[in-house]
Amino acid sequence: xxxxxxxxxxxxxxxxxxxxxxxxxxxxxxxxxxxxxxxxxxxxxxxxxxxxxxxxxxxxxxxxxxxxxxxxxxxxxxxxxxxxxxxxxxxxxxxxxxxxxxxxxxxxxxxxxxxxxxxxxxxxxxxxxxxxxxxxxxxxxxxxxxxxxxxxxxxxxxxxxxxxxxxxxxxxxxxxxxxxxxxxxxxxxxxxxxxxxxxxxxxxxxxxxxxxxxxxxxxxxxxxxxxxxxxxxxxxxxxxxxxxxxxxxxxxxxxxxxxxxxxxxxxxxxxxxxxxxxxxxxxxxxxxxxxxxxxxxxxxxxx
Amino acid sequence: xxxxxxxxxxxxxxxxxxxxxxxxxxxxxxxxxxxxxxxxxxxxxxxxxxxxxxxxxxxxxxxxxxxxxxxxxxxxxxxxxxxxxxxxxxxxxxxxxxxxxxxxxxxxxxxxxxxxxxxxxxxxxxxxxxxxxxxxxxxxxxxxxxxxxxxxxxxxxxxxxxxxxxxxxxxxxxxxxxxxxxxxxxxxxxxxxxxxxxxxxxxxxxxxxxxxxxxxxxxxxxxxxxxxxxxxxxxxxxxxxxxxxxxxxxxxxxxxxxxxxxxxxxxxxxxxxxxxxxxxxxxxxxxxxxxxxxxxxxxxxxxxxxxxxxxxxxxxxxxxxxxxxxxxxxxxxxxxxxxxxxxxxxxxxxxxxxxxxxxxxxxxxxxxxxxxxxxxxxxxxxxxxxxxxxxxxxxxxxxxxxxxxxxxxxxxxxxxxxxxx
Numbered sequence: 166x167x168x169x170x171x172x173x174x175x176x177x178x179x180x181x182x183x184x185x186x187x188x189x190x191x192x193x194x195x196x197x198x199x200x201x202x203x204x205x206x207x208x209x210x211x212x213x214x215x216x217x218x219x220x221x222x223x224x225x226x227x228x229x230x231x232x233x234x235x236x237x238x239x240x241x242x243x244x245x246x247x248x249x250x251x252x253x254x255x256x257x258x259x260x261x262x263x264x265x266x267x268x269x270x271x272x273x274x275x276x277x278x279x280x281x282x283x284x285x286x287x288x289x290x291x292x293x294x295x296x297x298x299x300x301x302x303x304x305x306x307x308x309x310x311x312x313x314x315x316x317x318x319x320x321x322x323x324x325x326x327x328x329x330x331x332x333x334x335x336x337x338x339x340x341x342x343x344x345x346x347x348x349x350x351x352x353x354x355x356x357x358x359x360x361x362x363x364x365x366x367x368x369x370x371x372x373x374x375x376x377x378x379x380x381x382x383x384x385x386x387x388x389x390x391x392x393x394x395x396x397x398x399x400x401x402x403x404x405x406x407x408x409x410x411x412x413x414x415x416x417x418x419x420x421x422x423x424x425x426x427x428x429x430x431x432x433x434x435x436x437x438x439x440x441x442x443x444x445x446x447x448x449x450x451x452x453x454x455x456x457x458x459x460x461x462x463x464x465x466x467x468x
Numbered sequence: 469x470x471x472x473x474x475x476x477x478x479x480x481x482x483x484x485x486x487x488x489x490x491x492x493x494x495x496x497x498x499x500x501x502x503x504x505x506x507x508x509x510x511x512x513x514x515x516x517x518x519x520x521x522x523x524x525x526x527x528x529x530x531x532x533x534x535x536x537x538x539x540x541x542x543x544x545x546x547x548x549x550x551x552x553x554x555x556x557x558x559x560x561x562x563x564x565x566x567x568x569x570x571x572x573x574x575x576x577x578x579x580x581x582x583x584x585x586x587x588x589x590x591x592x593x594x595x596x597x598x599x600x601x602x603x604x605x606x607x608x609x610x611x612x613x614x615x616x617x618x619x620x621x622x623x624x625x626x627x628x629x630x631x632x633x634x635x636x637x638x639x640x641x642x643x644x645x646x647x648x649x650x651x652x653x654x655x656x657x658x659x660x661x662x663x664x665x666x667x668x669x670x671x672x673x674x675x676x677x678x679x680x681x682x683x684x685x686x687x688x689x690x691x692x693x694x695x696x697x698x699x700x701x702x703x704x705x706x707x708x709x710x711x712x713x714x715x716x717x718x719x720x721x722x723x724x725x726x727x728x729x730x731x732x733x734x735x736x737x738x739x740x741x742x743x744x745x746x747x748x749x750x751x752x753x754x755x756x757x758x759x760x761x762x763x764x765x766x767x768x769x770x771x772x773x774x775x776x777x778x779x780x781x782x783x784x785x786x787x788x789x790x791x792x793x794x795x796x797x798x799x800x801x802x803x804x805x806x807x808x809x810x811x812x813x814x815x816x817x818x819x820x821x822x823x824x825x826x827x828x829x830x831x832x833x834x835x836x837x838x839x840x841x842x843x844x845x846x847x848x849x850x851x852x853x854x855x856x857x858x859x860x861x862x863x864x865x866x867x868x869x870x871x872x873x874x875x876x877x878x879x880x881x882x883x884x885x886x887x888x889x
Contacts, residue, residue, distance in 0.1 A: 216514065221516075224517060224611070224614055226513065226514050226515045227514035307746060308745060327683070327731075327746070413725050413731065413732055413733065427581070427584045428580055
């Protein structure tokens with residue numbers, strides 16, 4: 166008897182606690198995340214926006230003048246690099262999807278017991294510094310390196326042919342560096358698929374290819390979306406690959422922002438470009454999310 | 469789960485809560501955010517980074533210490549290996565003579581990132597942890613002096629400099645009266661080529677524009693060497709150049725790029741492609757080519773001072789603001805101008821030494837050298853115009869343009885689009 170009473174009492178107490186604090190529990194739990202966002206995202210964003218509207222110079226300081234013309238001025242100076250960055254990002258994203266989808270599919274469906282080993286292999290290059298990994302491509306793609314040197318000896322390409330210092334090299338480097346960011350979300354979304362769905366499709370006379378196209382692919386769209394978010398955005402603002410593998414006309418917007426900020430100390434111009442880049446990327450992502458259907462985006466966000 | 473669980477929550481407040489209109493709070497937060505945001509936007513500014521100039525009696529308050537933190541570029545001082553440990557004999561002499569321990573750190577890779585890393589520290593009134601640093605003349609050094617981030621030198625403490633320094637080291641255009649700096653070493657920006665691929669003599673700046681080298685030409689990706697060498701190349705002394713000259717030089721460089729002559733614009737990394745044949749001809753620093761040839765057997769890169777002239781730059785010793793051991797830094801400056809010490813350094817680094825008297829000591833060392841190879845290489849160094857420039861060569865060397873803070877953005881806007889396109 167007494168045990169029942171105690172149980173009831175604790176349940177009552179818990180109920181009271183829940184009634185009093187329950188409404189706020191979610192907010193308390195969200196507090197660390199919210200604070201993190203506020204300190205490391207909202208405050209810097211406002212600061213960046215504010216800085217982009219200031220005028221002045223490094224030595225004498227910057228004052229707020231709401232000088233919106235900085236935006237027009239920097240975009241008119243650097244629109245080539247801007248458009249190039251977006252183009253590279255689109256190409257790289259498509260390439261990573263094409264490369265990553267079969268990889269993720271194979272690991273998820275055929276990986277068997279070794280799934281985690283295969284994932285580790287994909288992640289292994291990440292144990293090496295980003296810059297070093299990119300520098301390796303300088304060796305791989307060198308004019309007389311083991312790839313082009315061999316091709317030249319076989320007379321498959323002309324002796325003047327080169328890849329380094331061309332857009333191809335930059336896109337190769339970017340694709341290589343961001344591939345795992347596409348493989349992982351795709352793997353998660355493919356791995357979660359119920360294999361009975363494929364069996365059902367086959368029972369309903371869908372060929373393997375049709376099952377892939379009409380059942381597997383639509384169900385993994387959230388994974389693709391997450392992958393696109395994780396590749397497109399950082400690729401568009403990357404500056405290392407263009408710096409190390411690029412040539413005379415491969416400068417990306419990240420390089421320009423870097424120079425404006427660190428070499429020229431043009432904080433206003435650099436902030437304006439960063440803010441424009443962020444705006445363009447956000448708009449692009451929202452348009453893309455709309456095209457895929459908002460519901461899927463929510464699922465992707467929950468991934 | 470009991471079978472009697474109803475399909476809706478038992479607590480009616482949950483139902484009520486889920487049906488209530490909940491936008492009001494969010495709207496209020498949004499309005500508050502907007503208000504705060506606008507306030508913040510208008511409110512903040514960025515204070516000027518200029519520090520107060522060091523007081524005129526600064527040096528009378530400084531006490532001698534037994535320690536020195538020195539920020540330096542890699543491979544820029546004499547080095548020896550003793551019992552598997554890398555040591556710097558000239559610094560060992562310094563410690564023996566003065567009792568000052570030197571913490572020699574090769575932390576400067578390029579001016580961009582080094583100045584970029586110490587500037588915010590100084591702007592927040594903190595010590596950089598260095599007492600002595602080596603900065604190249606140019607936009608950054610001018611900026612550092614404009615900001616009062618370097619301490620004016622105490623000339624009474626560097627008698628060796630006034631006794632032994634070359635005339636070119638004294639009173640340079642970028643630091644009149646050596647108020648803030650004394651030279652460490654100088655070097656040239658000219659043209660280098662790989663004779664394995666370039667089969668004709670290179671003599672002129674215009675050789676960088678030869679269609680025969682299409683796609684195999686390297687240029688520098690910076691707002692100092694590239695513009696200044698281009699100015700010299702079109703026959704203008706950078707120190708006397710005007711904005712119209714800058715535009716002419718930039719036009720020439722843009723043409724070169726758009727005709728597909730330039731393979732890429734390089735920062736420090738042109739030696740590897742030049743050795744491998746990815747580049748045939750490139751803008752280069754004199755010391756780099758010497759060291760590349762010395763460290764790679766069989767490599768025979770050539771360095772040329774173009775007939776139009778080359779750009780000479782100077783790396784300078786200076787003391788950062790908030791230095792903890794400024795007296796030690798002054799003592800070191802004086803010490804390295806002793807011709808005997810200057811010779812030790814010159815024998816190793818092979819850049820222009822600011823101490824002509826070092827030549828005698830290098831020749832003495834050559835006489836004393838037991839191995840024949842050592843003797844020849846020391847004699848070569850003593851005769852090298854890359855260490856002790858001849859009068860004929862000096863007449864072809866030009867300093868960087870000295871830009872006022874107002875001119876810098878104009879200059880950058882003209883030249884940066886060339887290499888950042």
